[in-house]
Amino acid sequence: MTDRIYYTEPSCRSFQGSITRTGEHNGQPMVVLDRTAFYPTSGGQPFDTGRLGSTSVLDTIDEGDDIIHVVSAPMPVGVAVQGEIDWTRRFDHMQQHTGQHVLSAAFDRLFENRTTSFHMGVEVSTIDLAREVGASDLERAVDEANRVVWEDREVSVRFVSADEAARLPLRKEPVREGTLRLVEIKDFDLSACGGTHVHRTGAIGMIAVTNVERFRGGARVTFVCGARALRMFRHYRDAVTGAVRVLSVLPHELPGAIERAQLESRDLRKTVSRLQGLLAEHEAARMLVATPVGEPRIVVEALDGWDAAGLKAIASALAAQGRVVAALVSVGDPTAVVIARSQDVAIDAAKTLRTLLDRFGGRGGGRPDLAQGAGLIGKVDDILAAARETLTSG
Numbered sequence: 364m365t366d367r368i369y370y371t372e373p374s375c376r377s378f379q380g381s382i383t384r385t386g387e388h389n390g391q392p393m394v395v396l397d398r399t400a401f402y403p404t405s406g407g408q409p410f411d412t413g414r415l416g417s418t419s420v421l422d423t424i425d426e427g428d429d430i431i432h433v434v435s436a437p438m439p440v441g442v443a444v445q446g447e448i449d450w451t452r453r454f455d456h457m458q459q460h461t462g463q464h465v466l467s468a469a470f471d472r473l474f475e476n477r478t479t480s481f482h483m484g485v486e487v488s489t490i491d492l493a494r495e496v497g498a499s500d501l502e503r504a505v506d507e508a509n510r511v512v513w514e515d516r517e518v519s520v521r522f523v524s525a526d527e528a529a530r531l532p533l534r535k536e537p538v539r540e541g542t543l544r545l546v547e548i549k550d551f552d553l554s555a556c557g558g559t560h561v562h563r564t565g566a567i568g569m570i571a572v573t574n575v576e577r578f579r580g581g582a583r584v585t586f587v588c589g590a591r592a593l594r595m596f597r598h599y600r601d602a603v604t605g606a607v608r609v610l611s612v613l614p615h616e617l618p619g620a621i622e623r624a625q626l627e628s629r630d631l632r633k634t635v636s637r638l639q640g641l642l643a644e645h646e647a648a649r650m651l652v653a654t655p656v657g658e659p660r661i662v663v664e665a666l667d668g669w670d671a672a673g674l675k676a677i678a679s680a681l682a683a684q685g686r687v688v689a690a691l692v693s694v695g696d697p698t699a700v701v702i703a704r705s706q707d708v709a710i711d712a713a714k715t716l717r718t719l720l721d722r723f724g725g726r727g728g729g730r731p732d733l734a735q736g737a738g739l740i741g742k743v744d745d746i747l748a749a750a751r752e753t754l755t756s757g
């Protein structure tokens with residue numbers, strides 16, 4: 364049975380232990396020690412990493428009696444080792460976990476809104492509350508939690524029997540039986556918890572809520588504490604500074620400015636699309652005038668400055684005139700091509716396109732009356748000549 368140093372000395376980051384068992388865990392070497400300060404994943408708090416001697420600890424798992432250390436290389440049984448916890452990672456977990464107790468207690472004490480679960484992620488953590496929470500209640504709870512942080516209250520750990528625990532005002536019913544480990548924030552919160560915590564609430568630094576959403580009839584509150592709060596502030600500051608520079612407004616004017624820009628761009632898109640339609644009809648009329656009379660009239664032309672949608676609009680406008688087949692090619696490499704024909708013309712646009720793709724490469728497809736392709740490789744004049752030849756012979 365592993366002696367859990369972190370239960371009584373949560374700030375222990377370096378310790379001596381000896382290897383009592385070795386083996387494999389999911390194909391990776393693992394060791395069990397007689398005592399360890401490595402915290403295993405449990406109660407919402409992720410595992411510790413670090414080193415045992417010169418070997419890396421990659422994962423720490425609670426197996427009930429024993430704690431398994433998944434290590435980077437096999438180690439011999441019976442030897443004494445020096446354990447070193449990755450303290451940056453662990454201290455971050457302690458800030459988040461103690462911060463969670465304070466935040467949960469604030470919701471509980473102010474609004475009797477209980478925390479039903481806690482998850483600590485890599486970037487942010489969440490608590491799930493039994494009931495929904497309004498915007499002003501949220502801010503009150505966050506203010507209350509930070510007041511307790513800044514009062515730098517003592518955080519202590521003690522062990523009690525289940526009977527003793529039953530007589531204590533615990534924030535939530537303990538799920539374990541037998542001896543319970545209680546974490547107390549002086550005059551504010553008392554909870555059964557096996558996690559590692561900072562010694563005083565001041566070490567949490569700050570508790571900031573980044574998001575609240577409805578979740579299973581209650582609320583999911585996303586938050587960051589300590590160094591994570593500072594990191595997130597920097598992200599937000601950089602994002603806001605960048606946006607403010609681009610839009611030339613003050614930070615608080617950003618949402619309105621973005622909304623205005625979106626509306627403006629939507630109106631412009633509408634205008635552009637209307638003008639493109641008019642121009643496409645104009646181009647179609649111009650081409651038709653320049654096309655020799657035939658049966659059907661065959662329009663084959665290269666166009667500069669039009670994208671595939673524009674080519675399609677012009678080709679469709681040409682086809683709408685009746686007794687017309689059009690093959691329009693964009694100037695550029697690789698090349699786009701659109702083939703359209705009037706309903707009263709028997710030529711198959713898709714077949715014509717396939718003939719061109721077979722010769723010049725690219726991809727595309729369509730229907731007998733309208734087909735488009737892209738990625739053709741070749742001189743525009745050669746593609747035009749091939750299109751004219753195919754349409755004339757078809």
Ligand SMILES: [Zn+2]
Nearest residue numbers: 406556557558
């Ligand atoms: Zn806890």
